[in-house]
Amino acid sequence: MARHVGDGVFSRVAIMGNGGSGKTWLAKRLALCLERAPVHLDDVYWQPERFGSAARDKAVVAEEVRRLSRAPEWLVEGVYGWLIDVLVPRTSLLIFLDLPEDECVANVKARGKQYRESDENFAELIDWVSKYRQRVNNWNSFEAHQRLFNEFQYAKVRLRSRTEISAYADRLSSN
Numbered sequence: 001m002a003r004h005v006g007d008g009v010f011s012r013v014a015i016m017g018n019g020g021s022g023k024t025w026l027a028k029r030l031a032l033c034l035e036r037a038p039v040h041l042d043d044v045y046w047q048p049e050r051f052g053s054a055a056r057d058k059a060v061v062a063e064e065v066r067r068l069s070r071a072p073e074w075l076v077e078g079v080y081g082w083l084i085d086v087l088v089p090r091t092s093l094l095i096f097l098d099l100p101e102d103e104c105v106a107n108v109k110a111r112g113k114q115y116r117e118s119d120e121n122f123a124e125l126i127d128w129v130s131k132y133r134q135r136v137n138n139w140n141s142f143e144a145h146q147r148l149f150n151e152f153q154y155a156k157v158r159l160r161s162r163t164e165i166s167a168y169a170d171r172l173s174s175n
Contacts (some may be wrong), residue, residue, distance in 0.1 A: 009093050009155045010034055012069070015077040016084045016145050017097030018132040019125065020104035020111075022165050023077040026097065028074055029169040039068060041078025046115075062086055081139035084148055094156040096149045097165060098142075105128050 013030065015023045027038035037100055039091045045061055047054040055061075065083045068091040076087060088094070108129055113122045135141035149156060 010072050012071075012087075012092045013075045013095065013129060014084050014087045014091045014093070015075075015095040015097065016079065016081065016148065018099065018104045018142070019079055019099065019129040020106075020147075021097035021099045021107035022107065023097055023163065024080070026095070026165055026169055027077040029076055030172065033172050033175070034073075034075055036073055036075055037063060039076045041065075041080045041083050045078075045080060045083070079140050081141070081144035081148060084145075085139070088148065088152065091152070092154060094143055094149060094152045094154070095131055096158045097157070098145070098158055099158050099162070101130050101132050103162065104132065 010030075010033075012159045013034070015027055015030075017023050024040060028039070031038045044064055045055055047056050061081065065076075068076070069087045076084075078084065084094075105126055108126060113119075117125070133142040136143055138144065144155075151159060157167055157168065
């Protein structure tokens, strides 16, 4: 099925957006079409079993992502703009999920705590997601994602609602 989705545009796909925007959901849908497992940057960035509380060494994480970027095909999703920036030189399609913060917060609340998150970490995540457009000089912000998207010179898609995200995934699934 992967050969029907599109030429080389779908060879190296990066999905970015706020927490709760639907990056993981879309990556899972695309993975079915592309016949490849998605890479979740949360899994790369955080120490195993310590999600949200113990980050791995940033230089090691960046090097892992750089190595990954050299592969002929990949599908990566995450909020980490600095890691998306590492991927950009090899990205064939950049997808920006640009949903309002209230929708992202509602989605995070609906999915609940993950990775054995504490109540305190979950409350911090909700607050962090709600301030996506307020953060400045921060790679994990609307400002950084907007800049990455605007400067990207190849195939790119910006989806601004759950309806648009679902319709996009449905179109790809039907190809």
